[in-house]
Amino acid sequence: MKKLQFLALAIFSLIFAACGDSNSTSTEQHEHFEVEGWRLYSAEWDTLYSVYRGKEDSKLPGLKVNANCMSAHIHVKFLDENKKEIAGPNDEEHSLGWEVGNKKILDIHFEGGWGFHLKGLKKGETTLILKVKHHDHADAKTPEIKVVVDKALDADKCPFQEDEDDPSTSSGTEHEHEGGNHNHEHDHE
Amino acid sequence: MSMKAEITITSTIMNRTLIRAAMGSLLLGGFLHFSFAQEFVQDLGNSTIVAEQSTETVLDGLREDEVLKTEKLDRKISTTIAETIKNEPDIAFRSMGPAAARPVIKGLSGSHVVITEDGSFCGDMSATSPDHAVASEVLTAHKLRITRGPQILTQSFATAGGVIQVEHNDITFEIARSQGAPTQSAAVSNTQIHGYITDYAESGQPGFATVVGLNGNIHGLSLKGELSARNMGDMKTPKGSLKNTEIENKSIAVGAAYTFERFKFGASFRTFNSNYGIPGGFIGGHPNGVDIELSKRDLTLRGLYLPAQKSSDTLSVTFRLNQYHHTEYETKEYVGAEFAVNQENVHIEKFIAQSGPFFGIHIGGEFDIRSIEMGGYVFTPPTNSYAASLFSVASLNGWRNGLEITLSARLGGAFIRPRESVVADKDAIEDRNFALWAIAAEFSQRVAPGKFLTLDVFRTTRAPTIEELYNQGPHLAAYTYERGNHKLDAESGYGAELEFRDYGEIINWRAAVHSTWFLNHLAPRATGDTNWSQILPIYQVSGDDALLMGANASIETAAETGFYAQAGASYVCGFYQNENWSDMPQIPPFKFHGEFAYVWTHVRAGINTEFALAQNRLDRYEQRTPGFVTFGASLEFHWSLTLAHYSIVLRGDNLFNADVRNHLSRLKSVMPEKGRNVSILAKAEF
Numbered sequence: 095m096k097k098l099q100f101l102a103l104a105i106f107s108l109i110f111a112a113c114g115d116s117n118s119t120s121t122e123q124h125e126h127f128e129v130e131g132w133r134l135y136s137a138e139w140d141t142l143y144s145v146y147r148g149k150e151d152s153k154l155p156g157l158k159v160n161a162n163c164m165s166a167h168i169h170v171k172f173l174d175e176n177k178k179e180i181a182g183p184n185d186e187e188h189s190l191g192w193e194v195g196n197k198k199i200l201d202i203h204f205e206g207g208w209g210f211h212l213k214g215l216k217k218g219e220t221t222l223i224l225k226v227k228h229h230d231h232a233d234a235k236t237p238e239i240k241v242v243v244d245k246a247l248d249a250d251k252c253p254f255q256e257d258e259d260d261p262s263t264s265s266g267t268e269h270e271h272e273g274g275n276h277n278h279e280h281d282h283e
Numbered sequence: 284m285s286m287k288a289e290i291t292i293t294s295t296i297m298n299r300t301l302i303r304a305a306m307g308s309l310l311l312g313g314f315l316h317f318s319f320a321q322e323f324v325q326d327l328g329n330s331t332i333v334a335e336q337s338t339e340t341v342l343d344g345l346r347e348d349e350v351l352k353t354e355k356l357d358r359k360i361s362t363t364i365a366e367t368i369k370n371e372p373d374i375a376f377r378s379m380g381p382a383a384a385r386p387v388i389k390g391l392s393g394s395h396v397v398i399t400e401d402g403s404f405c406g407d408m409s410a411t412s413p414d415h416a417v418a419s420e421v422l423t424a425h426k427l428r429i430t431r432g433p434q435i436l437t438q439s440f441a442t443a444g445g446v447i448q449v450e451h452n453d454i455t456f457e458i459a460r461s462q463g464a465p466t467q468s469a470a471v472s473n474t475q476i477h478g479y480i481t482d483y484a485e486s487g488q489p490g491f492a493t494v495v496g497l498n499g500n501i502h503g504l505s506l507k508g509e510l511s512a513r514n515m516g517d518m519k520t521p522k523g524s525l526k527n528t529e530i531e532n533k534s535i536a537v538g539a540a541y542t543f544e545r546f547k548f549g550a551s552f553r554t555f556n557s558n559y560g561i562p563g564g565f566i567g568g569h570p571n572g573v574d575i576e577l578s579k580r581d582l583t584l585r586g587l588y589l590p591a592q593k594s595s596d597t598l599s600v601t602f603r604l605n606q607y608h609h610t611e612y613e614t615k616e617y618v619g620a621e622f623a624v625n626q627e628n629v630h631i632e633k634f635i636a637q638s639g640p641f642f643g644i645h646i647g648g649e650f651d652i653r654s655i656e657m658g659g660y661v662f663t664p665p666t667n668s669y670a671a672s673l674f675s676v677a678s679l680n681g682w683r684n685g686l687e688i689t690l691s692a693r694l695g696g697a698f699i700r701p702r703e704s705v706v707a708d709k710d711a712i713e714d715r716n717f718a719l720w721a722i723a724a725e726f727s728q729r730v731a732p733g734k735f736l737t738l739d740v741f742r743t744t745r746a747p748t749i750e751e752l753y754n755q756g757p758h759l760a761a762y763t764y765e766r767g768n769h770k771l772d773a774e775s776g777y778g779a780e781l782e783f784r785d786y787g788e789i790i791n792w793r794a795a796v797h798s799t800w801f802l803n804h805l806a807p808r809a810t811g812d813t814n815w816s817q818i819l820p821i822y823q824v825s826g827d828d829a830l831l832m833g834a835n836a837s838i839e840t841a842a843e844t845g846f847y848a849q850a851g852a853s854y855v856c857g858f859y860q861n862e863n864w865s866d867m868p869q870i871p872p873f874k875f876h877g878e879f880a881y882v883w884t885h886v887r888a889g890i891n892t893e894f895a896l897a898q899n900r901l902d903r904y905e906q907r908t909p910g911f912v913t914f915g916a917s918l919e920f921h922w923s924l925t926l927a928h929y930s931i932v933l934r935g936d937n938l939f940n941a942d943v944r945n946h947l948s949r950l951k952s953v954m955p956e957k958g959r960n961v962s963i964l965a966k967a968e969f
């Protein structure tokens with residue numbers, strides 16, 4: 095009988111030991127970057143696309159690129175609750191993310207900061223969702239943005255050459271690109 | 284000490300009816316709980332029946348027959364607990380894919396419905412969000428019981444809702460005996476082995492589930508081991524496959540029980556791991572859905588003392604330590620949300636069979652400590668919460684012959700202590716204390732042989748959950764942006780239910796109406812606004828006065844073999860008190876379920892139908908849900924051979940592949956529920 099009692103005690107101890115591991119989260123909570131809208135500019139700071147509280151501005155030209163070509167740099171700005179344009183977070187925790195609807199049609203070239211290039215792969219239409227990545231998740235995202243990839247051009251006939259100087263990165267301009275972040279802020283209504 | 288109750292009837296027919304109806308004799312009808320029947324003394328040849336007073340009311344004895352167990356449970360087993368009990372009176376279920384399904388009682392969901400496993404809380408987060416699954420494998424359940432009436436207060440303040448009790452029997456006191464120890468059931472030998480294996484497979488969500496268990500008893504030490512696994516693919520609907528709805532569950536349970544003189548000790552350890560998908564592709568949701576990984580570990584210790592002078596007057600102490608971890612992945616890299624819950628609960632209960640005019644007395648207390656941490660994209664601060672409560676339930680015979688009264692009360696408090704967090708508004712980080720009390724009284728009158736009229740009156744309450752108080756942000760898996768309110772008061776309400784039961788020689792039927800007037804009914808309601816950062820609809824928790832009313836009825840033939848028919852219907856409606864008495868959200872529509880079967884000794888064959896009317900009573904921004912009709916069939920075999928019992932249940936549900944939309948599903952606007960589904964359950968017990 096004592097053996098059985100010892101066995102029972104051993105089983106109970108084993109069960110206690112099995113529950114000994116700690117249980118806590120492996121990811122931390124962080125403050126998040128909240129925006130009400132997005133605005134995309136061309137390298138020359140012409141507005142290409144804008145969305146505020148889910149409403150896209152249909153008068154704008156939208157995003158286009160030729161197949162086999164890279165677009166010029168596209169700048170990303172955000173709109174706050176007062177529709178005031180604000181820059182993206184200037185820290186290492188946040189970065190630009192994206193999701194392409196059809197990766198056979200479109201690719202994204204990212205050079206750091208709050209900007210990117212479109213890379214046309216095949217003629218057609220697809221969608222692009224831009225995100226403000228924060229650690230492992232997205233703080234904000236756009237609706238699906240339509241992207242038109244036009245007919246293929248020879249590399250030397252592409253409007254933007256990859257080795258061409260990107261105006262957005264040129265020094266001495268108002269739209270300076272420093273350390274991967276734009277020090278640019280202006281109001282558009 | 285037990286009181287004698289005399290029941291006088293005047294004819295042999297009435298005598299038989301009474302035996303069937305009031306006592307539900309195992310010999311004649313088999314609808315009486317054994318613990319009630321065992322003390323019953325009958326004399327068929329005499330016009331006077333003398334019954335020794337039971338430790339439970341006649342009504343509770345009759346309710347025991349409504350517990351889903353053995354063949355009745357096997358017949359209804361499905362993917363989840365909610366789907367398994369969906370055709371019980373007043374039951375519906377909310378879902379977000381097949382894994383994330385949770386029972387709804389009388390139109391009440393969330394923390395109005397408490398789920399327990401082996402008598403203690405089921406530690407998960409299924410009450411807090413529609414995409415959170417119940418962390419319990421239905422195939423490992425030996426019984427599923429829906430607690431109604433005043434007994435709810437032994438485990439919850441929410442008398443307007445109910446308690447779903449899942450019994451795994453991990454601590455097997457009933458076969459743990461030492462020589463000379465008091466026994467409560469049939470004598471058993473010193474060495475005893477009991478095993479079971481159950482397999483389930485279906486086509487509606489192609490895959491399988493299996494459970495293997497073994498109980499052994501060696502010189503009073505009882506041991507249990509059990510393994511289960513479930514692996515099911517994407518759900519097939521009439522509109523095609525619903526992607527990202529796969530389920531992968533695993534559970535392991537070990538338990539031990541030992542009897543030493545007048546003491547019984549037991550311990551069990553149960554793990555449950557689940558990986559399941561929440562479908563995507565909705566406006567505002569993630570295109571590919573969300574993958575959820577959850578794990579749960581429960582350590583349960585139980586002690587039972589049986590006094591020498593009266594072994595029925597037990598004192599039980601149950602301690603449960605629970606660890607629950609839940610991670611939601613937007614993609615393989617993105618953790619959308621993470622929760623870690625640590626909870627300890629002590630439940631002390633003294634049972635007194637008889638004291639003065641009272642019988643079946645339960646007096647006890649419950650103490651609970653819960654800590655929750657969040658990670659990822661969750662906007663609720665980490666919070667510690669504490670709860671303590673005292674409860675009692677007692678029955679007595681009323682002033683009229685055949686009247687039984689059960690009175691119950693639960694008093695306590697909840698103390699919520701949020702911790703500072705970068706995600707929460709500092710003004711919202713406020714300690715909250717809630718004093719809670721709930722009472723219930725049940726008057727059950729035998730108005731004629733086999734006929735019972737029961738009135739329940741109750742006060743219900745519940746403290747707000749920490750999500751309802753402090754949440755402030757998007758919940759990607761639920762496709763909502765959720766806003767709590769740290770100033771919320773406790774919910775309360777007053778209600779009543781009137782029920783009539785008639786147990787005859789040919790048919791048994793029951794019908795009930797219920798109503799609850801809620802003061803400060805807490806629920807997240809769509810505001811019509813959108814969070815444009817995440818493009819998610821905003822839901823705000825608010826407290827509103829509301830009226831919930833409903834009715835249900837069921838009828839079934841009494842014969843054990845031969846022709847069998849059963850039908851049941853439930854309806855509930857809810858209104859907020861405002862100028863228009865607008866409809867409450869998430870109220871299930873009228874539902875009917877019926878079955879015709881023929882029962883042989885070892886074989887049962889049946890056809891069934893289920894229909895629901897369209898739900899046109901909608902809260903703001905809620906979408907109408909169309910009605911549906913489905914048809915099904917079943918064929919069962921049950922037999923015993925060489926000390927083993929075998930069951931095979933073949934079932935075909937929704938045979939005509941109807942487009943079924945569940946009003947309580949967040950996915951209803953995108954895809955229907957499961958289409959044509961053929962399932963098989965095979966079980967062997969020895």
